[in-house]
Each structure stands twice: as structure tokens, then as C-alpha cells.
Amino acid sequence: MKVIAIGRNYAAHAKELNNPLPDAPVIFLKPDTAVLKDNKPFYLPDFSADIHYELEVVLKVCKEGKHIAEKFAGNYFDEVGLGIDFTARDLQSKFKEKGLPWELAKAFDNSAAISKFVPKSQFEDISALPFSLKINDELKQDGNTNMMLFSFEQIISFVSKYITLKKGDLIFTGTPEGVGKVFAGDKLEAWIADEQFLNFEIK
């Protein structure tokens, strides 16, 4: 499986990092070795002094598809969950300055923490899903998928023009504003509406 992630999909987040708004989805990949499951702790790596959390709604792909039309894109994912797109912001800033790919800042081991997944049919309207992150009981991110620049369907259609989607692939759909640094001892908890999806520690 692979993890496909979308950058700058919420205007307020693009702004907080001084990035322009994209006119097409910005995408990057994480390898399967990036996946961190079952609320296992995230260990701060020694190659970065500035690891950031980015809470994102994650889609699970349910069948293989290529060149998927937007109107059929909803048939290609049946479950949703939450994830933290851990980012080595210090490395990313250096790479961006030099115009180099950010891969090492995004694709390192355990950089894609994921929750359980539930059927999307559980939610009345996934295009207006509220989701939130608390760290040590303090609200840090409070998003809603109705603020995305590119919808789930647009993302799937766009990505599948270039990269075949396969059953089990995960799509991180971008983070709202409020990203920041994590510290050893932090407790991260995240919800979709009032259901808890993530609850784990930084070590």
C-alpha cells in the first residue's frame, strides 16, 4: 500500500506557513514504513528539532482505479479515519529554500499516524465533517472538511490521472490551521465530531 498526502488544502493553513494557494492539489507520498497504527507512541527522531503535528481526515481506498471521473470518485473510498501527518518542519524549510523535494521531511518512519477507520456511511455528510485535535487537553486544531480547497472527489480524480489507486491505499486530505511543534510527553487526542479516533503519546 501507499500513502498519498495532499498539501495546502485548507486556505488558512497555507497562509500560516506563508504558502500561496495552489491552483491544483499539491501531492506527496509516504511509504508503507511511515504508517503508525493502534495508538502506539510516536518517538521523536534525532534528525529534527522541530517535528510538527498536522491533523488530517484520511480516506481508505476500496478498489483499484485509474483516470477516475469526479462523479464516480465516491465509489473508490468506503471508510474514513483521522491521521497525523508528522512533518520535520526544520528539514522541510531547508529543502523548500533550496527548491528541493521535501521527501525526507514527510516520509520518515512513523510519520503517518492513523486511527481506526469507520464506514463513511456512518456520517450524514462527509463533505462537512468536523474534526479536532487536542494536545494535553488543549484544543489545537478545529477543522471541517467543508473548508477544503479540493474536495475528496477532486483529489481522487486528480491523483488517479497520474498514480493508480489500489485497495488499501490511504489518502491524507490536508490539514486545517493550527499546526505546531510536538514535545516529548505530549498526549494527542483527536475526534471526528464527538467520537474519539486518536489517543497516543509523543516520546
Ligand code: MG
Ligand atoms: Mg499535511
